[in-house]
Amino acid sequence: MKSCIDQGQLVPDDVISRLILTEMRSIEQSSWLLDGFPRTVTQAETLDGVCSVDTVINMDVPFQIIKQRLTSRWLHLPSGRVYNIDFNPPKISGLDDVTGEPLIQRDDDTPETITRRLRSYEKQTQPVLEYYRSKGMLETFSGTETNKIWPHIQAFLSKKLFPQNDKVVGKA
Numbered sequence: 001m002k003s004c005i006d007q008g009q010l011v012p013d014d015v016i017s018r019l020i021l022t023e024m025r026s027i028e029q030s031s032w033l034l035d036g037f038p039r040t041v042t043q044a045e046t047l048d049g050v051c052s053v054d055t056v057i058n059m060d061v062p063f064q065i066i067k068q069r070l071t072s073r074w075l076h077l078p079s080g081r082v083y084n085i086d087f088n089p090p091k092i093s094g095l096d097d098v099t100g101e102p103l104i105q106r107d108d109d110t111p112e113t114i115t116r117r118l119r120s121y122e123k124q125t126q127p128v129l130e131y132y133r134s135k136g137m138l139e140t141f142s143g144t145e146t147n148k149i150w151p152h153i154q155a156f157l158s159k160k161l162f163p164q165n166d167k168v169v170g171k172a
């Protein structure tokens with residue numbers, strides 16, 4: 001799996017489906033949210049065979065914005081804290097704000113690998129979006145800033161999950 005990810009490729013359908021669906025079976029009576037799955041029509045069909053999907057959200061962000069964010073991303077691995085040198089920089093460059101430990105960049109956050117990942121994503125994902133669009137399940141939200149997109153997604157989910165309440169739940 002690591003070699004696929006390092007090269008900007010998707011993990012093979014059978015491997016990722018087996019991992020995801022094993023977990024899905026353990027929570028099938030609950031509501032859940034998947035991020036980044038399914039990425040192929042085969043994965044979508046496999047998912048449909050195991051559980052009922054009622055909504056798919058697509059966040060449409062220009063690739064150049066995604067590329068800029070990923071190449072500017074720095075991580076503190078022990079805690080999972082994420083920094084971005086453009087809009088959420090650490091107080092001291094290269095060091096975690098809490099522990100002072102060094103930050104790292106992921107091996108696959110290079111411009112070349114990100115470009116490959118985005119091309120692969122687009123090629124693989126467009127058929128999945130069409131698959132769910134044809135079933136009337138796809139909702140697309142476009143934008144470049146989380147604080148502008150999130151309120152729309154949150155309102156949509158609130159109406160979808162809690163139709164009796166016409167107010168937004170939670171905060172971004």
